[in-house]
Amino acid sequence: xxxxxxxxxxxxxxxxxxxSLFACESTTAPMTGYFDTPQSGYAAAQATLDYGQSQMNxxxxxxxxxxxxxxxxxxxxxQATLDYSQRQMMELAYQATMVSLNMAQAAATxxxxxxxxxxxxxxxxxxxxxAATATYSTYVxxxxxxxxxxxxxxxxxxxxxxxxxxxxxxSLTATxxxxxxxxxxxxxxxxxxxxxxxxxxxxxxxxxxxxxxxILLIVGGVLAYQRLMPAxxxxxxxxxxxxxxxxxxxxxxxxxxAPPHRQLTPSGxxxxxxxxxxxxxxxxxxxxxxxEPSVVNWIxxxxxxxxxxxxxxx
Amino acid sequence: xxASRYLPAAQSVAQAIPGILAQLGLIPFISRYVLTETExxxxxxxxxxxxxxxxxxxxYAAAEVLHYLSTALNGLPVVISESYGLRYAVLLSSTN
Numbered sequence: 312x313x314x315x316x317x318x319x320x321x322x323x324x325x326x327x328x329x330x331s332l333f334a335c336e337s338t339t340a341p342m343t344g345y346f347d348t349p350q351s352g353y354a355a356a357q358a359t360l361d362y363g364q365s366q367m368n369x370x371x372x373x374x375x376x377x378x379x380x381x382x383x384x385x386x387x388x389x390q391a392t393l394d395y396s397q398r399q400m401m402e403l404a405y406q407a408t409m410v411s412l413n414m415a416q417a418a419a420t421x422x423x424x425x426x427x428x429x430x431x432x433x434x435x436x437x438x439x440x441x442a443a444t445a446t447y448s449t450y451v452x453x454x455x456x457x458x459x460x461x462x463x464x465x466x467x468x469x470x471x472x473x474x475x476x477x478x479x480x481x482s483l484t485a486t487x488x489x490x491x492x493x494x495x496x497x498x499x500x501x502x503x504x505x506x507x508x509x510x511x512x513x514x515x516x517x518x519x520x521x522x523x524x525x526i527l528l529i530v531g532g533v534l535a536y537q538r539l540m541p542a543x544x545x546x547x548x549x550x551x552x553x554x555x556x557x558x559x560x561x562x563x564x565x566x567x568x569a570p571p572h573r574q575l576t577p578s579g580x581x582x583x584x585x586x587x588x589x590x591x592x593x594x595x596x597x598x599x600x601x602x603e604p605s606v607v608n609w610i611x612x613x614x615x616x617x618x619x620x621x622x623x624x625x
Numbered sequence: 626x627x628a629s630r631y632l633p634a635a636q637s638v639a640q641a642i643p644g645i646l647a648q649l650g651l652i653p654f655i656s657r658y659v660l661t662e663t664e665x666x667x668x669x670x671x672x673x674x675x676x677x678x679x680x681x682x683x684x685y686a687a688a689e690v691l692h693y694l695s696t697a698l699n700g701l702p703v704v705i706s707e708s709y710g711l712r713y714a715v716l717l718s719s720t721n
Contacts (some may be wrong), residue, residue: 609671610715613671
């Protein structure tokens with residue numbers, strides 16, 4: 312009796328598997344809704360699970376490939392490739408999620424069919440086991456995919472930050488390290504040379520020039536004082552002149568080289584203010600007798616002219 | 626009579642003439658001063674000039690210059706003597 316039952320159960324299982332294969336060939340999409348027979352629905356759910364498992368494997372492979380591509384792109388600091396890979400990774404994650412949902416739905420369908428039919432305990436337990444395994448594997452896969460995606464995103468963010476930092480640093484320096492070193496050495500040499508030049512040449516030369524200038528200034532002042540003092544003294548004696556020509560110092564006398572014969576318009580002499588020789592030196596006066604031959608003619612001519620003006624009596 | 630009694634006045638005039646000429650813008654090319662007194666009692670002071678032709682001697686003989694000299698010397702008569710040289714003749718004594 313038990314043998315017959317076992318055979319009947321094996322037959323039913325075989326039939327169920329055949330129907331599942333048929334259903335799997337007829338449609339690969341997950342079956343939802345009402346099933347004509349529990350066997351066909353269960354087979355469809357199984358097919359969905361198998362298809363989902365294969366898709367998950369495929370997606371995992373693609374995700375690995377995309378992850379590698381992202382690493383390469385991140386190493387090469389290629390932003391476009393990183394962005395494209397990130398989008399592709401997100402799309403793969405979305406597809407994985409959809410497949411996981413389909414698989415979960417298929418597992419639920421299987422469970423519902425199993426509960427509906429209650430025909431084969433072995434099949435039910437197998438289906439439940441498969442569903443649980445698939446769900447667990449899907450969950451584990453999702454967790455792994457999420458962690459991997461998060462890690463990839465973290466790597467991408469780190470690479471992006473590193474690339475930005477490198478770009479900023481390069482833009483700030485803009486010169487190679489050797490060039491900067493050479494510039495620093497050149498600037499230091501220049502500063503040293505200027506310091507030496509200033510210490511041993513410029514400063515002593517400036518000191519000498521200042522000394523010479525001071526000496527020349529003093530000598531010039533003394534000479535100018537000696538030369539111009541008579542003129543200043545003459546000025547202080549309120550000598551009024553009618554032209555602005557320069558004065559000469561001739562035989563210790565201040566004279567004007569420009570004779571004002573065409574502008575002899577004296578404003579009136581100051582009778583009580585006789586000008587004197589510079590230095591108040593009294594000029595020598597020779598006393599000669601009127602019988603001197605040279606003086607005789609002078610006297611005669613002077614008296615004649617004085618008589619002509621009527622100042623003395625003839 | 627000795628002319629030495631006019632010596633202080635002659636020295637005063639001799640000291641003043643270069644400045645007066647300078648006031649007029651003339652270079653006082655005076656080489657020497659000669660004091661003498663005639664028998665009539667006229668005391669003359671001659672300021673001998675050595676003015677070259679390039680120094681415009683006619684400027685020294687201008688009437689304005691003579692008048693200016695006379696006025697500056699308290700009205701003493703001043704004339705120009707041009708024979709055998711150029712000189713000013715200042716009459717130090719009174720004309721009366």
